[in-house]
Amino acid sequence: MPIEGFASSTIIDQLTGVLTALPAEERKKEVNKTKAVYAFEVTNSEGKKHYFVVDLKQAGKVTDGVSEAEAAKGQPKPDISITLNDATFVKISEGKTTAAGEFMSGKVKIKGNMMLGLKLEPLLKRFKKLSENLPAAPAATDSASDPTSHIIAAEGYNGSLVLAQIAKALSADDAKRQSILKAANA
Known part of the structure; x- marks a missing residue:
């Protein structure tokens, strides 16, 4: 469900919808393609934070919360934690900018496996395409x-x-x- 003040939550909802709609075997294939847990800390224009954890390592599910601990509950430890603002998340997912470029400009901060950060754009594109074909x-x-x-x-x-x-x-x-x-x- 979209979260008021967070345009990025619509993108996360699409991802959740795709993972839920996929038959178990197809979901497992998508998980095996990625083999990573992404944690996002997103700050909106009002300075409010929301957290999303995308498990593409084991269960193929998404959780969220108003705290990092709430979002991570029941999820494996993240392989990468990405901190960014809501507008940047949306621009990256729409292909209007690159994660690498935003990282270099300081708008995206990464902890953990940096290589997974480079896979973020293709990952979002793949799931957007899956969403469009539902x-x-x-x-x-x-x-x-x-x-x-x-x-x-x-x-x-x-x-x-x-x-x-x-x-x-x-x-x-x-x-x-x-x-x-x-x-x-x-």
Whole structure:
């Protein structure tokens, strides 16, 4: 669910949605491609901080919190910790700037495995592409013909959109699901 004042939380939500929607075997493949735990400390324009931990080493899941300890609860130790502001996180994820360039300018601080920092942009691009290839949230339809029609969209809560996309992806036939994953990995 997007966090007020943090545009980067939408990107983290996309990543969470993709990891949740992927069948277990595909999620395992994505985890094996990365084999790292990323911890992000993001500061918004008001000076508030939020923490995200992305486990792409074991479980393939994302946690967040208002403290580093809360975000890391139940997660393996991070291989890399990245500190940056919200706007920089968004620019990097949109390809408008590079993580290396922002690191050199001092806008990104890294602790841990520096090489994983260089993999951040390709990682975000890969998951953005996977996100774009998930089926769109279902429109209102006859419940007999749509297995996701029971999902209620709650105004102001984008999590319902993610749940609808996940349900739609999981209800797709295997050939369609494989086609989506193949297109996303192309």
